[in-house]
Amino acid sequence: MKIIKTISELRAYLGNFKRPAFVPTMGNLHAGHLALVRQAKPLGDVLVVSIFVNRLQFLPHEDFDTYPRTWQADCQALEQAGCDVVFAPSEQELYPEPQGFKVHPPAELADILEGHFRPGFFVGVSTVVMKLFACVQPRVAVFGQKDYQQLMVIKRMAQQFALPIEVLGGPTLRAEDGLALSSRNNYLSAPERAEAVHLSQALQHMAQALRDGVTDVAQLEQQAMAGLTARGWQPDYLVVRRRHDLQTPKAAELADLLTHQGLVVLAAARLGSTRLIDNLEV
Known part of the structure; x- marks a missing residue:
């Protein structure tokens, strides 16, 4: 498994492949994430998993600074799950200047439910996913259905921007008592x-x-x-x-x-x- 931290190195490496598969994450991986990795593995000729805690999707009072970061355990689990490339850019690498250009999904989809209680959340999600798509240039990307509204936003974004990316959902994994893994x-x-x-x-x-x-x-x-x-x-x-x-x-x-x-x-x-x-x- 290869660990890549810059966009230039990622693009140079992925130039050797024709159909990258992609699973974006914020790390602190659990069995639900790894199920997405295994789902994506046979869908491309190289599997890229990103680990990036995206500041843009956290409100000021939310848990960006305390969000669990478990780098060593994540890498070990990803290697065992068949990941080929871990893309782990720093904030400076992914946002070398303030991100003035942002993706604003339509209000009727993004300002309800999660978007109502977390204003701006889907702007942050859509913007970082669009940027990660530009870095990885996958042909297929897999997102968890536990984040149902997020999956819908990303699917619509890919469709409306005519991105050459198939966006798929992965079933929610649950503990034995039924709690969704998170x-x-x-x-x-x-x-x-x-x-x-x-x-x-x-x-x-x-x-x-x-x-x-x-x-x-x-x-x-x-x-x-x-x-x-x-x-x-x-x-x-x-x-x-x-x-x-x-x-x-x-x-x-x-x-x-x-x-x-x-x-x-x-x-x-x-x-x-x-x-x-x-x-x-x-």
Whole structure:
């Protein structure tokens, strides 16, 4: 496995290949990341994984400085998973001057849900991914479906800019009790970790209610929020949305959307000081 820290060296090395596959990460890798690496491995003639904690997608009060950085463990895990190249640029390398040019995704997609509670988040994500795409020039890139809205934003960005990149989603990996794997799970205390499973359970209950014929989406969402709040959570949202545009479905279209697997339930909630997100397609 080769470790590359500059854009020029990366481009020179990748000039020997025709179909790079790419998995962008912020490091602190867990089994979910490694599943994406293994998914991407057979899709190209060289596999590049980036490790870069992107300051642009953190709000001033968020955990950029304390975000876990586990370089040695990450490299060891990536080598075992079949990674060919780790691209690990410094901030100075990727942003040698203030990033004045930025990618602004459409408000109807990026200013709702995560974008509402984390203003500017998807500008930061879209900008760094576009820049990493320019560095790696992959033919296929794999992102985790746990970040459902992010995956949709990146897919739309690649489509609208006519990028020659196939953007694929990788299934959410879960612990045995159902908790979605996440780097931020490391922040949870033991009691919080035991409680955390209730986020995925809330989504499962919402999904089952929809399958059972519930059509009052607003009431379903309110009940789910109240249930988590009663357990000591601080939920940002638990919502039912159409998969194709993340907008709220109308009661009249619920049956058709269920028949054609066109719904997704999404959640974000804070447990103690840790904010967790999850989703479940219905």
